[in-house]
Amino acid sequence: MIEVNAPVTMSDVARAAGVSTATVSRVVNGHYGVSARTIAQVRSAIEQLGYESSLVASSLRRSRTNVLGLVAHSFQSYTAEVLKGVMKALSKSGFDLIIYANSDLYGSYSEGWEQRHLTRLSGTLTDGCIVVTPWGEVRSRTPVVAIDPVRGSTAPSVMADNLAGATTAVEHLLGLGHRRIGFIAGRDSLASAWSREEGYRAALTGAGVPVDPTLIGRGDFNPESATPLARVLLQRPDPPSAIFAASDGMALKVLEVARELGFSVPGDLSVVGFDNIPESALTEPGLTTVDQSMYQLGYEAARMLKSLVTGEWDEPSQIVLPTRLVVRGSTAPPTSAARP
Amino acid sequence: MIEVNAPVTMSDVARAAGVSTATVSRVVNGHYGVSARTIAQVRSAIEQLGYESSLVASSLRRSRTNVLGLVAHSFQSYTAEVLKGVMKALSKSGFDLIIYANSDLYGSYSEGWEQRHLTRLSGTLTDGCIVVTPWGEVRSRTPVVAIDPVRGSTAPSVMADNLAGATTAVEHLLGLGHRRIGFIAGRDSLASAWSREEGYRAALTGAGVPVDPTLIGRGDFNPESATPLARVLLQRPDPPSAIFAASDGMALKVLEVARELGFSVPGDLSVVGFDNIPESALTEPGLTTVDQSMYQLGYEAARMLKSLVTGEWDEPSQIVLPTRLVVRGSTAPPTSAARP
DNA sequence: CCTGGAAACGTAACCGATAACGATTGCAGT
DNA sequence: ACTGCAATCGTTATCGGTTACGTTTCCAGG
Secondary structure, eight states: OOOOOOOOOHHHHHHHHTSOHHHHHHHHTTOSOOOHHHHHHHHHHHHHHTOOOOHHHHHHHOSOOSEEEEEESSOOHHHHHHHHHHHHHHTTSSOEEEEEEOOOTTOTTOTTHHHHHHHHHTTTTOSEEEEESOSSOOOOSSOEEEESOBTTOOSSEEEEOHHHHHHHHHHHHHHHTOOSEEEEEOOTTBHHHHHHHHHHHHHHHHTTOOOOGGGEEEOOSOHHHHHHHHHHHHTSSSOOSEEEESSHHHHHHHHHHHHHTTOOTTTTOEEEEEEOOGGGGTSSSOOEEEEOOHHHHHHHHHHHHHHHHHTOOOSOSEEEEOOEEEOOTTOOOOOGGGOO | OOOOOOOOOHHHHHHHHTSOHHHHHHHHTTOSOOOHHHHHHHHHHHHHHTOOOOHHHHHHHOSOOSEEEEEESSOOHHHHHHHHHHHHHHTTSSOEEEEEEOOOTTOTTOTTHHHHHHHHHHTTTOSEEEEESOSSOOOOSSOEEEESOBTTOOSSEEEEOHHHHHHHHHHHHHHHTOOSEEEEEOOTTBHHHHHHHHHHHHHHHHTTOOOOGGGEEEOOSOHHHHHHHHHHHHTSSSOOSEEEESSHHHHHHHHHHHHHTTOOTTTTOEEEOSBOOGGGGTSSSOOBEEEOOHHHHHHHHHHHHHHHHHTOOOSOSEEEEOOEEEOOTTOOOOOGGGOO
16 A cells, blocks of 8 residues: 655654654664664654655765665666676675666657766766666776776776687587678777677687688677668678677567578578677577576676775786687578579 | 875864854855855855865754665675665665675575664664665665565565466466476575465466476575576476576576586576576576566665655555566477476 | 836855754763 | 863754845836
């Protein structure tokens, strides 16, 4: 039942207990300088009135709130997995978590969202923030850890070993016999997108296969961005026999387009993704992909942020986590029929 | 790069523009009574200083914040799926979302968490809240929608048709020929747990199979709670030939225990869950379960909350969504060998 | 020239909680 | 009895932004 009763404030408690708000504050925060008898009175008043301190009011005044923040521009599987890791790291740590997600009012990928959210939160709702896939460098009064940071950033961050992961993925395709391998890139400003493209190029070059720029499509990690790119690649007279997409979300769209255009996977086309989001295992065939343990990314980011906030600072400021190739049904040797 | 520069406040802007903070506030909020020239000055000062209004400060004074809240006591797959639906419903709605999750400081299932969080947020950070699987009725100044509410609640809520879903699940097992069917119940206080147990009983009774109380284990939806219960059921001299768990999380634990004790699934034991979390499709064999579209639950809850907050109120206050049986590999007809 | 009233803007009182500070009291030491 | 210190508690400024209200400015109408 929703009782729209007036909120109980600290002064209500103070009045009920016959003390000042300052004393109530001291009791609530366990500070020094209150007699046992007064503490009991205040406690009982709090109990009776059902008082809970206002996060808003206290964080305006206080410097430390014991709340960490996470800002994300959207909420996809990727973010959800990261969150699980963050929650795990924060469990029983004494830190609560506030996730701030906007409603895409300015379009789904509007530049600078993280800065807006961050300044809105950091004065002073949170003691520190995790930013997932930012658009640029951010400034903040409180510590910030980036997950999948922008290229060239030297700020604290956690990311996967994207170069090695992408290289392995493409080597897997090369090992199956593919030579014409398309690539759908991620958002250019992110270090991950850059490294994954580097891995693609490195693997091809390492195998003596020239890089064909016309086989590279420029996406932005947004699944929808891959659809037209995949269509272009597959409608060529000489389509590639395999496509490596820089994220699973985009790879799933490639599968969609392939089906739509009558390509059988993996018969006519092999597809590899990157991320290993849960959905990748559910498609038919399952998506071969590079696992980057988004859970782990979240876990490490939260750990790092905690140590930054508490001032322990005993870790490197940039963590790189290993990746792992997960081979499923979407990759197979090329059939000669599919190649011109 | 993290620049630990002092935050830009409204009075900084006011000073720079040569006006009072009141005027700045009027400009920021688009209120009436500011000359075009002054507006331009203030806008330029805001631009130059990179000012962003503080969510904390403004929500302390203002009644409306255009931010909705979601409180959850933990962050599992279930919550993640719900969140996706919530975000979808809120996209481009003008409402931002704050998710508040605690760090389990008081143990993973401490009563009253949602009330604590709610009062902390609702005075007055958020315009309304969604509470996922609450422990009890809550009171709040602002509207509250419960996802999977407590038993007997008449407050606004969204839930699956748990009775029909559970009935279908058990009828599926009965149809395969099972007669000794174990049940692992969910947290008693939730309507969903109650209805799922009712469905279990109804299906058995409907098929003329007496309900054996010793085949019912009392879990709490927490996956870990199922492990000892499954062990008890399966170590009996006369173990059931099938187990229906009230949630996928618990069902997966049943699979774990079964493997550990040497039961082959579905040969010696059939297992059915409820929820259809992503992991259920990934196990070997896949888990037969009842899909309740947690995405849809979140979506509808957010839609309802929006209409409550804006005062439209054109929907029923309790929504029940249909369920769907998803048959995978974990169920099969019982083998006579497994039955005493 | 005077008046009325609207427009434009500043002042100050909030919102709820915190903390610096001062005042008062109790008590041990001398 | 006097001093010093610590314990206890109230007063008040403060955080950043919002808003009721008061003040000033300016112009049209008389």
